[in-house]
Amino acid sequence: MKPASISAALILALTASASGHFPGAGSFSPVSSAHAQRLPAKLTREQAEAVAAYDAALAEFKRVLAERRSQIDGNAKLASRPGQDVYLARVKVMSTYKDLTDAIPERIGPPNRFDVPPAYFDKEIEPLIEEYAALFKNMQAPPKFAQASNTPFKDVYDIGRAIGLAKGLDKKTADAAGRISLGIFFAETNGNQNIGNGRSKTYKGSLQTGPKENTNGKRKWNGLKERIAKVAPDVAKRDAKEAARARGIDERYNHWVAVRNGLMNAHADLFAQLPEITRVLPNEIDQMKFFQLIQIVPTPTRAALRSGDFMNYRITSPRVMGYLRNNSMFAFGKKERAKTSATYREILDAMWLFESKFKKAQAKYAELKSGQES
Template identity: 55%
Template sequence: MPRVVVGLGLLLAPLVFAAGDAVINAIGSFSPAVGGLNFISPAMGQKGLLANKQSDALDAYRSALNTFELILRQRRVQIDSSRQLPNLPGQALYLARNDTISAYKDLTDALPSKIGKPNKFGIPPAYFDADNEQLLDEYRKLFDVMDAPPANAQKSDTPFKDVADLGIAIARAKGLDPANAEAVGRISLGIFFAETNGIQNAGNARSNKYKGSLQTDPSEDQIGQKKWFAIKKTIASFDPTLSVRDNKEEARIGNLDHRLNHWTAVRDGLMSTHADIFPQVAGLAKILPDPIDQMKLFELMQIIPTPTRAALRSGNLLNFRISDPTVMGYLRNNSIFAFGRADRAKTSATFREILDAMWLFNAKFEQARSKFDEIKARKP
């Protein structure tokens, strides 16, 4: 099932190509006529092909960028003037962003000299020019408005602690020791940041199906509720305070959609998709010692759950290969292998390659790790 992740707000702004005309005009000259025929020498032909490739890449980037900027302006005008937004207002913006990043990567592949300095978002410079960071900020601001929680959402005053506490409690109920349960708490925060930038009760400007703090659909939430009540007594036996909080939130949401309440949305989402593999955390930590990689793997449970479960059962997680075109499409829909011709042309990938290609998630997971450290430091 494809999942639409919100909160991956990245974009590109116009670039100034001082050498643009030189690139376009750097086409090889014809050699003198021989026998009444003109021809291009092999060396000049190669230069001409290279120049054409560079010129085409530049044109494609400019076109993608123009489209992207147009949609950015449209959404800003619509929001500022309180006009009704179209259905799924974030989708066109997201796709235009992807096209722009892809076109820029194709441009830097053709013209490596265009690869510039690092940027504050941690995006590889081959995909983004740091001089254009202001538009990434604007893109994020637009999505913050479009993904805003619904008016009847029930917020928490401790949203990050809730996520960590629920993850730890579920892990303990599944038999994990304190250290590994703590790792689950950190991973749970990673999922929260990856799905919504850490915004509780988030809507979804790219989907009418997914919403809430863990971006679940109605069936996932129902499954999570049933699984939670199966372990609720176990959790109450070792954490009565958390159990009391759960009773209050359950009464608060009543018969409404549980995804409108931060606590129940996180609880049900973790139980539905992740709880069954929490017991594997200790073993996974040996295969993936980097906490960021661990978060990435559990985020893949959100995006491609069935293949991820198959990889975990394989006994060779990192070398397990995905080759199903539909699954590869789900990955691209979530900004993995989505940018540049080389990545988009991939027909298969191992889980190690997939984890490495999830660089767009790195900043979110770093935020989650930092937030978890803050929560842990506050505990007596």
């Protein structure tokens, strides 16, 4: 099992469009008047500790945001993984807020525009998350030599569908492979092509692959090229053009080649099993979650599928649980982080931060099928 990938999209998982700069520290008080109205008149020791922990985490999050903004605006040299501290500070805010709402349920506020369950996220910090997104947009920007596509979403769909056809799927099921491929693209990069990764020096590009995964995917594609040319000649023609274009650069920064190699590395063999996978997981969002878990924890996820009882297959490995937490499952609050095992049904349910990404993929798929989007 390869080390779990660090999804660049999850770094931005709370964000919509982001612009502008972080409001000054004076714009936020640790406990606002609205918050005070949702606190009991007298706090227990546990409740007081939860309030203090959240206030400290929020102050640290604001400090880290301000520090990184100052460095970027001042053109200072950034650390090799400049997003890691920012990401961890955001996770700490959500984790301590979940502890706070567990201790004081009255502290749960109104819905937020990021569709995060209110028990995990305080609506009043939405501007901080906007700044968080703006910082990562800068830190993960594609390099100048990156080779973008004018039809990035259609490319993902076309490659996924072509792989499905080459693996022997009928047209309807191959279409599902294209839809799932869009889900992977949104899960990995929120639909942004050729980006870097603010938390990792290893994973890059439109499907966030490492060098080994990219090379393995390329090898597998070369073994399938003859079949691709027969079932999807337009894809084969485009592929030859993009492969020639990508010579001399890190191929992961050519959108087409990165998607092709990423899908071939981790997902192509499983596309051949889509009839069985869709039977076990009839819900489209669950199907996308399954393939994203192949990105994160491939070995146990394949074992769960082979078990014949996918939903009840239980993960007990501390290492695998750590990989899941590193991708925002069971990551928030003491109760969740104390879990030492989980069934795949529990894991799928814990992937709620991915759901908005997969809904975007469904919408993009519908646009492509209607001919309205490229």
